[in-house]
Amino acid sequence: MANPSLELKSIVHEYGQGDSVLQILKGASMKLMPGEMVALVAPSGTGKSTLLQIAGLLEKPTSGEVFLNGREASALDDDARTAFRRNDVGFVYQFHHLLPEFTARENVMLPQLIAGLSPREAAERADQMLDYLKIGHRADHRPAELSGGEQQRVAIGRAVANAPRLLLADEPTGNLDPGTAGYVFEALEALVRQSGLSALIATHNLEIAARMDRRVTLQDGLVVDRDAD
Numbered sequence: 001m002a003n004p005s006l007e008l009k010s011i012v013h014e015y016g017q018g019d020s021v022l023q024i025l026k027g028a029s030m031k032l033m034p035g036e037m038v039a040l041v042a043p044s045g046t047g048k049s050t051l052l053q054i055a056g057l058l059e060k061p062t063s064g065e066v067f068l069n070g071r072e073a074s075a076l077d078d079d080a081r082t083a084f085r086r087n088d089v090g091f092v093y094q095f096h097h098l099l100p101e102f103t104a105r106e107n108v109m110l111p112q113l114i115a116g117l118s119p120r121e122a123a124e125r126a127d128q129m130l131d132y133l134k135i136g137h138r139a140d141h142r143p144a145e146l147s148g149g150e151q152q153r154v155a156i157g158r159a160v161a162n163a164p165r166l167l168l169a170d171e172p173t174g175n176l177d178p179g180t181a182g183y184v185f186e187a188l189e190a191l192v193r194q195s196g197l198s199a200l201i202a203t204h205n206l207e208i209a210a211r212m213d214r215r216v217t218l219q220d221g222l223v224v225d226r227d228a229d
């Protein structure tokens with residue numbers, strides 16, 4: 001059987017020190033299988049962003065293990081973690097974080113250039129990606145010239161430009177009106193389904209969550225199946 005794209009084992013995470021320690025995750029475990037799209041739906045402050053940051057190797061857990069594609073990643077040194085993150089994980093956030101001085105195409109090219117592709121290859125792939133996300137006609141525009149939904153589609157294109165195996169998204173439609181949110185999620189979903197990557201997506205939008213393969217929540221610092229109730 002294939003390795004999970006992501007496996008979290010008994011993740012504990014604390015913020016603060018001494019008397020002010022706040023234990024947010026208390027032994028959270030979950031698996032995400034290749035091609036699976038899972039919604040993380042939980043109240044504000046329960047640790048969704050923390051969990052995503054740990055899964056994407058942006059934050060080291062206080063204890064516990066993170067496996068990406070079957071490889072234990074939490075024990076790697078900083079350089080190896082960075083390489084792993086760059087090659088295997090794509091991130092989408094609530095706010096697009098596009099670089100304002102670059103065009104849509106250049107924003108999607110950037111991670112590919114960092115990964116070593118030639119400018120010509122990176123531009124070709126960026127254009128394909130933007131076409132796929134139905135914003136090819138906006139490739140030469142800067143983020144400030146794009147609508148919120150268009151900006152977020154560029155951010156999705158950038159996240160998957162290096163063909164990661166895992167996509168982590170933290171409220172990717174949280175900043176959009178409901179109609180635009182649905183449209184942007186459709187583009188994200190089509191891309192995930194077509195490329196076979198796995199996605200863990202934190203969202204407060206229950207309609208969007210309903211369209212994923214399954215839903216989990218965070219309860220008392222643990223990951224719990226949300227479809228059971």
Ligand SMILES: Nc1ncnc2c1ncn2[C@@H]1O[C@H](COP(=O)(O)OP(=O)(O)OP(=O)(O)O)[C@@H](O)[C@H]1O
Pocket residue numbers: 015016022024042043044045046047048049050051
């Ligand atoms: N760097 C930090 N230092 C101290 N406490 C933190 C830090 N980051 C997060 N927290 C606290 O940890 C808890 C969980 O935060 P987190 O951002 O993971 O929650 P969330 O479920 O993503 O919330 P939201 O839905 O509001 O984004 C919160 O109480 C938050 O205040």
